[in-house]
Amino acid sequence: MEKTDPLVALLNQMLAKMGRNLLRFQQIESGLKLLLPIVHPESALIGREAYAVFRDGLKGTTLGGLRSRMLEAFTFDDPDRFAVYAASVVDSRNEFIHHFLQLTEVNLHTQEGLEAGISYLDKQYDHSELLYLFVIEANKGVLDEIAPGWIDKFLTALNATNTHRQTP
Numbered sequence: 001m002e003k004t005d006p007l008v009a010l011l012n013q014m015l016a017k018m019g020r021n022l023l024r025f026q027q028i029e030s031g032l033k034l035l036l037p038i039v040h041p042e043s044a045l046i047g048r049e050a051y052a053v054f055r056d057g058l059k060g061t062t063l064g065g066l067r068s069r070m071l072e073a074f075t076f077d078d079p080d081r082f083a084v085y086a087a088s089v090v091d092s093r094n095e096f097i098h099h100f101l102q103l104t105e106v107n108l109h110t111q112e113g114l115e116a117g118i119s120y121l122d123k124q125y126d127h128s129e130l131l132y133l134f135v136i137e138a139n140k141g142v143l144d145e146i147a148p149g150w151i152d153k154f155l156t157a158l159n160a161t162n163t164h165r166q167t168p
Contacts, residue, residue, distance in 0.1 A: 010114040017121040018100070024128055025063060025093045031135035032066040033058045038142050040073040064090045074138075089131045092124050 036058060037043050043054035058066070067086045076082040100106060106120065107113020147153075 007109070007111060007114060010111060010118070011108060014114055014117045014121065017118060017125070018096075021096060021121055021125050021128075024125060024132060025096075028089075028128065028132055028135050029063050029066060031132075031139055032063075032070055033061070035135065035139050035142060036066065036069050036073055038146075039138075040069060063093050086131060089128050092127060096121075096124060 033055075037051050037055040040054060043050045058069070061069075067090050071079070071083055071086065095103075100117070100120075101108070103117075103120065105113065105116035107116070
């Protein structure tokens with residue numbers, strides 16, 4: 001495609017959304033890898049050594065494996081419903097990572113195909129929002145338990161750093 005091709009803007013938009021979605025899934029995975037060694041019953045109540053073993057055991061674990069460990073670690077009001085939702089996020093992630101360009105509606109050479117890809121990515125991003133927020137809020141909750149007031153301390157330190165950098 002030439003830079004003047006009208007499809008270039010759509011392709012760039014789709015590529016940006018692909019990056020956004022990839023980052024979202026990596027944030028969920030990273031957040032779970034931080035959280036699970038602290039809250040999972042196999043490490044949380046046993047001690048420091050078990051924590052390190054559990055944490056190391058999560059290295060290289062993909063979202064599917066992390067989802068299973070998350071379901072073991074937390075009590076949900078409707079565990080079956082949350083399990084189905086979390087599985088759908090994992091399936092969506094896997095489809096994106098492994099089969100996105102094979103989806104029949106996605107075509108990098110037509111306006112309709114690019115728009116279909118953009119629509120797919122937007123729906124996927126929205127669908128993953130609940131799991132993303134769960135992981136973020138659970139991590140915040142754990143940090144509040146471990147280090148009360150950490151958010152205020154962090155923001156104060158961040159503001160002091162930013163003020164220092166802005167001073168000529």
